[in-house]
Amino acid sequence: MTTPFAAPKGVPDYFPPNSAAFTAVRSALLGATARAGYGYIELPVFEDTALFARGVGESTDVVSKEMYTFTDRGGRSITLRPEGTAGVMRAVIEHGLDRGQLPVKLAYAAQFFRAEQPQAGRYRQFHQVGVEAIGVDDPALDAEVIAIADEGFRALGLTGYRLELTSLGDATCRPQYREKLQAFLAKLPLDEDTRRRAEINPLRVLDDKRPEVRELVAEAPLMLDNLSPETLEHYERVKAHLGDLGVKYVENPRMVRGLDYYTKTTFEFVHDGLGAQSGIGGGGRYDGLMAQLGGQELSGVGFGLGVDRALLACQVEGLAVGDATRCDVYGVPLGDAARSRLVGIGAPLRAAGVRYDMAYGGKGLKGAMKGADRSGARFALVLGERDIEAGVAQLKELATGEQREVPLADVVTEVRRALER
RNA sequence: GUGGGUGUAGCUCAGUCGGUAGAGCACUGGGUUGUGAUCCCAGGUGUCGCGGGUUCAAGUCCCGUCACUCACCCCA
Numbered sequence: 063m064t065t066p067f068a069a070p071k072g073v074p075d076y077f078p079p080n081s082a083a084f085t086a087v088r089s090a091l092l093g094a095t096a097r098a099g100y101g102y103i104e105l106p107v108f109e110d111t112a113l114f115a116r117g118v119g120e121s122t123d124v125v126s127k128e129m130y131t132f133t134d135r136g137g138r139s140i141t142l143r144p145e146g147t148a149g150v151m152r153a154v155i156e157h158g159l160d161r162g163q164l165p166v167k168l169a170y171a172a173q174f175f176r177a178e179q180p181q182a183g184r185y186r187q188f189h190q191v192g193v194e195a196i197g198v199d200d201p202a203l204d205a206e207v208i209a210i211a212d213e214g215f216r217a218l219g220l221t222g223y224r225l226e227l228t229s230l231g232d233a234t235c236r237p238q239y240r241e242k243l244q245a246f247l248a249k250l251p252l253d254e255d256t257r258r259r260a261e262i263n264p265l266r267v268l269d270d271k272r273p274e275v276r277e278l279v280a281e282a283p284l285m286l287d288n289l290s291p292e293t294l295e296h297y298e299r300v301k302a303h304l305g306d307l308g309v310k311y312v313e314n315p316r317m318v319r320g321l322d323y324y325t326k327t328t329f330e331f332v333h334d335g336l337g338a339q340s341g342i343g344g345g346g347r348y349d350g351l352m353a354q355l356g357g358q359e360l361s362g363v364g365f366g367l368g369v370d371r372a373l374l375a376c377q378v379e380g381l382a383v384g385d386a387t388r389c390d391v392y393g394v395p396l397g398d399a400a401r402s403r404l405v406g407i408g409a410p411l412r413a414a415g416v417r418y419d420m421a422y423g424g425k426g427l428k429g430a431m432k433g434a435d436r437s438g439a440r441f442a443l444v445l446g447e448r449d450i451e452a453g454v455a456q457l458k459e460l461a462t463g464e465q466r467e468v469p470l471a472d473v474v475t476e477v478r479r480a481l482e483r
Numbered sequence: 484g485u486g487g488g489u490g491u492a493g494c495u496c497a498g499u500c501g502g503u504a505g506a507g508c509a510c511u512g513g514g515u516u517g518u519g520a521u522c523c524c525a526g527g528u529g530u531c532g533c534g535g536g537u538u539c540a541a542g543u544c545c546c547g548u549c550a551c552u553c554a555c556c557c558c559a
Contacts, residue, residue, distance in 0.1 A: 064532060068550080123557050127484095145559075174559085179484085181553060190559065255556090266557085320558050330559080337553080344559055366559050396517060429511095431519035446517055460519065 072180030073187040074370060079386035084189075086384030087218060087373045091191035092171045094214035098206060100169035100193050105149045107173070111139035117148030117355055119322025121262055128176045130186075142175035145321065146192045146366055147348065148355070154196060155357035164197030164360070171369070182374075183339035189369035192345075196352065199361040201296050204327040204347060205303030211331060211343050211365050212309050218372065219381045223333040223342060226314035227304075228286060229297040230265075230328050233350060235290035240264060242283050250278050268316040286315040293326060300327050323348040327363065333371070335378035342375055343367035387438025391477055393420030394430040396446035403470070404445055410474045416481065435460060441480060443473070 069075055076084040096102075111131050118125050130142040143149055150168055153159070159166050171191045180186055193210065195203050208225065215223060231239060247260040247267055256275065260267050268279055289297060304311055311329070319328060328346035336342070345365025352360040376383045391411065393404035404420050411418040419437055421430030434442040444456040444465075455473055457480060458465035468476035 064530080064550095071551090128557080176558085178557075179555090181555095184558080188559075192559090271555095318558080338555090339558080341559055368559050371559075394518075427517055428513095428515085428519075433519085435519040442519075444518065448517080456518085458518075463519085465518085 070186070072178075072185050074185050078388070082384035082386040083376065084369065084373055084384075087376065088171050088189065088191060088369045090217045090383075091211075091214040091367050091369065091372065092169065094210050094217060095169035095191065095193050097213075098167075098210050100167045100195075100210075103150060103153065103168040103170050105143075105146075105153055105170065105172070107175075108140045108142050109149055109152065111141040113148050113152055113355070114141055114144060117151065117323065117351060118145060122320055122322055124176065124320055128178050130175045130177050143172075144174055144176050146170055146172060146174065146190060147194060147321075147323070147351065147362075147364055150192075150194045150364075151196075151352055151355050151357065151362070154194075155352065155355060160197055160352075160358060160360055165203060166196040167193065168196075169193045181339065182337040183368075183371045185370060190366040191369060192364060192366040194362055194364035196362040197360045199296075199347075199349065201299035201327075202303050204300045204363050205307055205309070207345065207363050207365055208300075208304060208311075208327075208329055209307040209309050211345070211367055214367060215331065215342070215372065218376055218383055220333070220372070220375055220379060222335055222379055223331050223375065225309065225311040226317055226330045226332055227301070227311040228313060228315050228317045228328050229289055229293060229300075229326050230319065230324055230346070231285050231289055232293050232325050235288060235293055236285070236325070239283065239285050239288040242288065243268075246282050247279070252278070263318075265316075266318050269318040284315040286313070296326055319344075319346070323351045323354070325349045329365075331367070333375045333378075336371060336374055339371065341368070342371045389417040389419040389437050389439045390481055391416055391418050391441045391443055392434035392437045392439035393418065394427065394434055394442050394444040395421065396427060396444070399447065399450055400445040403450065404443065407443075407473055411477060414474050414478055416474075416477055441477065443477070445470075 111129070114129065115125050120126070124144050129144050132140055134140050150170070154166060154168075169192065171189070173187050173189050175187055177186060178184060191214070193207060195207060212225060230236060243264045244260060247264055252260065252267075252275070256267060256270070265285070267275070268282055270276060270279070301311075317328060317330060324346040326347040326349065330344035331342045332340050333342045334340060343365055345363070347361065347363040349361040351362060352358060373383075393407065395401040395404045408418050408420065419439070421433045425433065431442060440460065442458045442460055444458060449455055450470070453470050454467040455470050456465055457468050457476065459480075
């Protein structure tokens with residue numbers, strides 16, 4: 063039971079057969095981005111610590127206490143990426159990707175790291191599929207981004223989630239609202255912790271889970287009621303475009319974001335079957351981020367979708383995702399001559415696109431047939447001395463038990479024909 | 484950082500009043516010398532997380548410790 067090594071705390075291992083579902087979820091989410099014209103970007107797992115401090119926000123919990131940060135041999139402070147957007151912005155600025163036609167549309171599937179206390183659906187290494195659309199402040203683009211995420215989840219067959227939507231205002235109306243909210247909160251009989259939170263990020267107080275606090279803030283002013291005319295117009299158009307796209311949503315004016323860079327449109331996909339960690343994806347607009355990181359004054363909008371949590375959601379909903387079978391045809395040799403023939407046949411079969419595996423290790427016939435069964439293969443290809451002399455092989459369909467002889471010379475063609483039926 | 488729960492076979496878990504190791508699945512072999520899954524038979528399944536204590540005797544009770552897990556804080 064006790065093994066010499068165990069995985070570091072809070073990191074998931076995905077292995078067969080369930081890893082097939084993991085990769086299927088990731089592919090489904092990434093596939094939705096590719097169908098909307100997003101190009102794939104692969105970035106380093108670690109970056110200069112200052113990039114995240116500046117991009118994500120010094121005052122956020124992510125930066126202040128939840129990053130994996132270390133000093134490399136050159137004395138530089140390095141951090142394992144806690145989220146995707148800052149790194150993408152860095153690459154866009156560094157390589158001048160924003161000098162061509164806008165928007166720049168980029169997608170990624172990557173792993174991220176946060177040194178949080180793990181719990182159900184919250185890992186220290188987690189996987190996200192994300193997009194960033196940079197350089198055009200068009201409400202239609204916000205709507206497209208949201209619709210892509212929704213398509214990804216729907217492609218998996220998920221139904222038990224909802225889309226929550228709000229607007230966080232912009233650089234002009236948010237500071238005004240923030241003051242207004244803080245003035246309101248200052249008059250309430252709040253405990254010390256909550257008062258401190260009200261100073262750092264007053265929006266969080268609105269999302270407090272405690273009933274007594276909820277009651278106190280029930281009448282608090284909301285950002286949605288204090289948007290500037292321009293921001294309100296932007297938000298209304300996003301909602302209209304979501305209608306055009308047939309995406310359903312509910313407004314949640316008390317939504318909380320942990321990252322400082324969000325502006326205007328903000329959204330979250332919430333699944334109710336996952337326990338306390340109910341968010342399966344989220345994102346929004348971040349109009350000041352590029353400039354903050356030393357780039358042009360360009361707007362941006364994007365999302366991050368949790369692959370781990372989407373997988374959990376699929377399991378909760380009982381969805382069969384991905385194909386866990388390892389091969390289509392499984393070779394069962396009887397004797398060394400047959401073994402050589404079946405080894406050799408692997409090359410042309412695989413070249414023809416057939417997934418082929420066989421019994422290795424000198425197993426008996428019974429063991430080899432069992433291997434065929436466990437592999438999930440549709441056919442077993444049985445070959446013995448008698449068959450070789452006759453110039454044939456036995457092709458057995460495992461589900462039905464039906465077996466027929468095929469000419470050894472035409473095995474590839476015969477197998478492909480059989481698989482097409 | 485704080486609180487609860489759980490640690491027994493590879494996996495999922497039983498284990499009564501403290502009395503000397505259990506089930507299912509999986510795995511291996513056989514029933515079938517050239518046929519899997521189904522069925523029958525046989526078989527390893529083991530530091531009962533680790534350390535200490537109480538006791539004639541501890542998986543069981545007590546203390547400590549570690550790990551996992553759920554939740555709080557916070558959050559994709």
